Amino acid sequence: MKLPTSTEWALHCATTLAQLPAEQTVSAAQLAAYYDLPPAYLAKQMQLLVKAGVLTATTGPRGGFRLGRPPARISLLHIVEAVDGTSPPYECREIRQRGLGALSPEECRNTCILAAKMAAAHRAWRDSLAGVSLADILAELPAHAPERTRDKLAGR
Amino acid sequence: MKLPTSTEWALHCATTLAQLPAEQTVSAAQLAAYYDLPPAYLAKQMQLLVKAGVLTATTGPRGGFRLGRPPARISLLHIVEAVDGTSPPYECREIRQRGLGALSPEECRNTCILAAKMAAAHRAWRDSLAGVSLADILAELPAHAPERTRDKLAGR
């Protein structure tokens, strides 16, 4: 069970955008330089965030990405599931209905207990991430962080 | 983020073994037939469970696998991490220390907030699975399940 490396990119880039004025846009190339990442592949991940509604993209000169919603309404779960997908890690393939020990369909009306426990664990994971918003992250950053981020992004 | 398909196999096979008398051994071939799975690959996963101490293997005729500990002391987490590994899904590669926006090592004494939140979510997931033992699973099965499992495994 491994999250894509790009998950870290998405989380940090979203946090970066959250530190800027709401209307300011940042290009994928700028973000890639800011974190020393492959620009094209990073752009691909940003597109996933746009598709999920987390970011908004603007084309043309002075274009780029900005947050699609206020930081308080963007949870870490939104970002992670935007780049990794929403399908749960454990997928029950109903092997209990196959082979010599196959159970009858009647006995399988209730969902498999093991699948239920795995789903509960996944729910705990999602709840933990859904309970943290970008606003919460910003609150824990040093006070001078936004200004610093703005300057470094501009190349200063 | 996806768990191997064999995770389901390991969970079900461990549950099956937990329904049998403690000394009874079941071969990988028997388990493969019981769930209609590729015998060799299933055997490989059983080896991982043995390496983790969840199961004990006996070679030779009348040999096979059995639980390595009482069911109450085997959690779902033990089984899942035996086949999938123990490394957390989110791996912080410290991109905050790279590129134009690189932070100084001093500012990175504390672990990255995002990594901490991801680790907390992973901890919630592990705690959820660690809180369920095979004994708990057995308690939720129908009363006639162990007898049925024993018969079907024997080919009856």
Add this chain to the structure above:
DNA sequence: GTGGCTATACTCGGATAGTAGCTGTCCGAGTTGGTTCGG
């Protein structure tokens, strides 16, 4: 009849190919901003 030995069949254990999904890259469509030319 009994004990020991041998051969056998069955078990696990590790080394070896095949395949799907993440990683990384490239080029094209669209849009905005600046420039230039005419009035």
Add this chain to the structure above:
DNA sequence: CCGAACCAACTCGGACAGCTACTATCCGAGTATAGCCAC
């Protein structure tokens, strides 16, 4: 001097190779059993 049209550069968006890790398979080492032979 002012306005509009044109050009150009920069942006995102989607289509195309490369590689790691899960999936699947085979064959070899080891062992407890069952049969057999000698006593």
